[in-house]
Amino acid sequence: MPVSKRNTSSSRPIRSILLSQQTGLLLVIAALGAVLTLCANKTVGGEQVNTFFNPSTLLQTATDASLFAIMAVGATVVIISGGIDLSVGSIYALAGVTMAMVLRSLGEMSPEMTVLAGLTVALGVGLLSGLVNGALVVGLRVHPFIITLGAMWVLRGIAFVTSKAESILVPSSLTETVKASLGLGETLSPIPMLTMFFVTLLGAIFLSKMVVGRHIFALGGNVEASRYAGLRLGRVQIAVFAVAGLTAGIAAFIGSSYYGAASCADATGYELYVIASAVVGGASLQGGKGSAVSAMLGALLITLIRQSITTLELNQNYEWIIIGCAIIIAVVLDQASSRLTAKRLAQSASDNKLDDTPSPEGAKTAV
Amino acid sequence: MAGKPIVEFERITKRFPGILALNEVSVAIQSGSCHGLVGENGAGKSTLGKILAGIYPYDSGRLLVDGKPVRFSSPLDALKAGIGIVHQELAFCENMTVAENLCLEHLPSYGPFVSRQKMIDRAKKLLAAIDADIDVRLLVGQLPISQQQIIQIAAAVGRGARVIIFDEPTSSLSQLEAERLFALIKRLQGQGVTSIYVSHRLPELFALCDTMTVLRDGRHVATKPTAELDENSLVEMMIGRRLEEYFPTYLEAEPGEEMLRVENFSSPGKFKDISFSLKAGEILGLAGLVGAGRTEIAQALFGLDNMASGRVTVAGKQVRIDSPSKAIKLGLGLVPEDRKRHGLVLSMSACSNMTLPILHRLSRFGWIRNRAERSLADTFFQRMKVRAPGVDALIAGLSGGNQQKVVLAKWLSAQCRILILDEPTRGVDVGAKAEIHALIDQLAREGAAVLLISSELPEVLNLSTRVLVLRHGKIVGELPRNQADQETVMRLMAGIGSAQMADSAASKPELQ
Known part of the structure; x- marks a missing residue:
């Protein structure tokens, strides 16, 4: 019976670490939201309005976050495996441009067919680019940083050449689909936000419930031990980059459709926002640690910080400085809180141990 | 020999995440003595040493050096008070030379430029002070661990250390290297240096120390002169119960099929023309000095050496093992020498570590069947007596012995028929060690074929049905159990037949 007691005391800390990390992020997001709500109360023409806490602004913030968040789920998967992907912004651009060009050349089709074709092309290009990244990393045995740094320019270059640097219009049926209000009201379009939730959910399931997901954690936690355990590391690495490419493809579909056009300059610099989101969400660049839900929350937080510059009517020129500082502060706070949690756990665990000191005899009988 | 205490621990307490590592420990170390700190893994002996060396701060209590209370905030602090440590993980800058490392704290210079000659001279002088002969221009990373230790000792002595803590110094030394280290420790003692020797290798402790302190579960058990102790009483104090047997009784049994x-297994620069056969129910011991190629053979058999060539036949079929996954499919399992680097993913749970190689068997269409995974883990954790808060506990929080049981459980749950065990009890406490020995014996009785590699001769000699002796990557002897005694094997390992060697072997107390 000492077993059952220990059981509860041990699984609780693990869960509470995960919980505290995500609840911490949620609390920060909620607090920032509350501050913005308070500061955004204004009287316009004798009428009380809130320029932040209204359905349209909130949903717009979620929509802005969705592109980062979708790709951040992919980035978190790569980061957990111990890698990094700098090319997702370029994959986004290539996928968007290819989709727009293919749809243009296909000409007039039914709305359903257009959406289906658009999805296939965007996701296909994303997945393919990711597979190529992964195959190069594995085949050439070059660090992912280098391969994806190269891919970042090559893929955007392909998008530039094929689109001849034009902005290409996307069929209106795509825009209508992605901007569908789903009965919420004329100006509201929740599809990007819902896609973000859906992709995050898929990512979370992928990482926690699937064999590949477990292998990704193992690879990032200890490459050598994973090799000794007989894992096919090459396959796992390729899978990781494929997932990242796929999420970039999904984001490209949503983004290009939403804005109604695709160009080779789309999503420039997104890779850094995306990596920042994953890292703010607690993913460790050393590998072995991270979560899809936290990556999404990280993306939401970063978007909210950008939003607050508008809402608080701060000088737009300071956006980069504020975001840069916010990322560093967020990561430092995350590290401090996990150290604090570890300390508290240590305290309680050793307190437990005092009245339950295991002895060699205990080892024989207990368990 | 007994002087006044140079170091006194008074009610020292130290907590780590999940563990009360030291619980009000009080010990006095006499000046000029060689003081053994003994205990199972996790008993707190290393922690006590590291607190004295300034690596860990203590939570409460008092630490006195020369009667004055001190609180070190870094190893450098401790060194200024005359306390040095020789410790494997306290690394050097491996990309720099011996001379640079020895002078790193204060590089001799002309203005802003490092003076290479002065640096080399000073390093040579430091090494000469302890009669060591090492080329100071070599990179530290190229030197074997035994020589790196000597450099640590030189650095400590050179900076005026009067107390040197040796933290498990022999855990990766060969027998001969260890002997040389012991001679050096004795010489230092002659120069008035106090040694604190942290180990769980009893023969070494008896050979070196004049006083021993036993710790158990973070508590002080006893401090006694070595003359008043013998191995049995020491082991009893370490584990707190009477020791009935060290090794399982050996049962002569007919080996089964091959x-x-x-055949002619070779890998350039590692081993050459290795041929042997391993039958079901057999435990084949691989003995040899460090560097004789034991681990390399194990790795090559497990598909980790793509330069290896030769004929390998598994269960009658000739095979080419070019990856661990292939090896696992053929029923091989490898418990690696370096548990933390090769055996475990420390960021994952005990259960995930155990099921890592067989996750595909516990899944359907790529989905992990949680219940199947957990029940398998429960079964094996019970069978292996893994002492863990639960199967979901982080592996990093378990003791060395329990971690090793998880590594073993990994291959047992994978239903391996051929087990390669590379130092299966390294860094494992006495209690868990006996359990692992019993388990290895039981596995062989159940028909597994075991290849056992160990630097501890008693382990190889007592468990194996046959012993292969390796030297410089070649087999130099194959001995059946009844002919494999410590002296013969050691001579073969060292490649000498001198009486001197036999003497030093005989003078070491037997482990049994």
Whole structure:
């Protein structure tokens, strides 16, 4: 019976670490939201309005976050495996441009067919680019940083050449689909936000419930031990980059459709926002640690910080400085809180141990 | 020999995440003595040493050096008070030379430029002070661990250390290297240096120390002169119960069919023309000094050496093992020498570590069947007596012995028929060690074929049905159990037949 007691005391800390990390992020997001709500109360023409806490602004913030968040789920998967992907912004651009060009050349089709074709092309290009990244990393045995740094320019270059640097219009049926209000009201379009939730959910399931997901954690936690355990590391690495490419493809579909056009300059610099989101969400660049839900929350937080510059009517020129500082502060706070949690756990665990000191005899009988 | 205490621990307490590592420990170390700190893994002996060396701060209590209370905030602090440590993980800058490392704290210079000659001279002088002969221009990373230790000792002595803590110094030394280290420790003692020797290798402790302190579960058990102790009483104090047997009783049994045959197995620069056969129910011991190629053979058999060539036959079929996954499919399992680097993913749970190689068997269409995974883990954790808060506990929080049981459980749950065990009890406490020995014996009785590699001769000699002796990557002897005694094997390992060697072997107390 000492077993059952220990059981509860041990699984609780693990869960509470995960919980505290995500609840911490949620609390920060909620607090920032509350501050913005308070500061955004204004009287316009004798009428009380809130320029932040209204359905349209909130949903717009979620929509802005969705592109980062979708790709951040992919980035978190790569980061957990111990890698990094700098090319997702370029994959986004290539996928968007290819989709727009293919749809243009296909000409007039039914709305359903257009959406289906658009999805296939965007996701296909994303997945393919990711597979190529992964195959190069594995085949050439070059660090992912280098391969994806190269891919970042090559893929955007392909998008530039094929689109001849034009902005290409996307069929209106795509825009209508992605901007569908789903009965919420004329100006509201929740599809990007819902896609973000859906992709995050898929990512979370992928990482926690699937064999590949477990292998990704193992690879990032200890490459050598994973090799000794007989894992096919090459396959796992390729899978990781494929997932990242796929999420970039999904984001490209949503983004290009939403804005109604695709160009080779789309999503420039997104890779850094995306990596920042994953890292703010607690993913460790050393590998072995991270979560899809936290990556999404990280993306939401970063978007909210950008939003607050508008809402608080701060000088737009300071956006980069504020975001840069916010990322560093967020990561430092995350590290401090996990150290604090570890300390508290240590305290309680050793307190437990005092009245339950295991002895060699205990080892024989207990368990 | 007994002087006044140079170091006194008074009610020292130290907590780590999940563990009360030291619980009000009080010990006095006499000046000029060689003081053994003994205990199972996790008993707190290393922690006590590291607190004295300034690596860890203590939570409460008092630490006195020369009667004055001190609180070190870094190893450098401790060194200024005359306390040095020789410790494997306290690394050097491996990309720099011996001379640079020895002078790193204060590089001799002309203005802003490092003076290479002065640096080399000073390093040579430091090494000469302890009669060591090492080329100071070599990179530290190229030197064997035994020589790196000597450099640590030189650095400590050179900076005026009067107390040197040796933290498990022999854990990766060969027998001969260890002997040389012991001679050096004795010489230092002659120069008035106090040694604190942290180990769980009893023969060494008896050979070196004049006083021993036993710790158990973070508590002080006893401090006694070595003359008043013998191995049995010491082991009893360490584990707190009477020791009935060290090794399982050996049962002569007919080996079964041949499971593994290796012919002319070679890998350039590592080993050459290795041939042997391993039958079901057999434990084949691989003895040899560090660097004789034991681990390399194990790795090559497990598909980790793509330069290896030769004929390998598993269960009658000739095979080419070019990856661990292939090896696992053929029923091989490897418990690696370096548990933390090769055996475990420390960021994952005990259960995930155990099921890592067989996750595909516990899944359907790529989905992990949680219940199947957990029940398998529960079964094996019970069978292996893994002492863990639960199967979901982080592996990093378990003791060395329990971690090793998880590594073993990994291959047992994978239903391996051929087990390669590379130092299966390294860094494992006495209690868990006996359990692992019993388990290895039981596995063989159940028909597994075991290849056992160990630097501890008693382990190889007592468990194996046959012993292969390796030297410089070649087999130099194959001895059946009844002919494999410590002296013969050691001579073969060292490649000498001198009486001197036999003497030093005989003078070491037997482990049994």
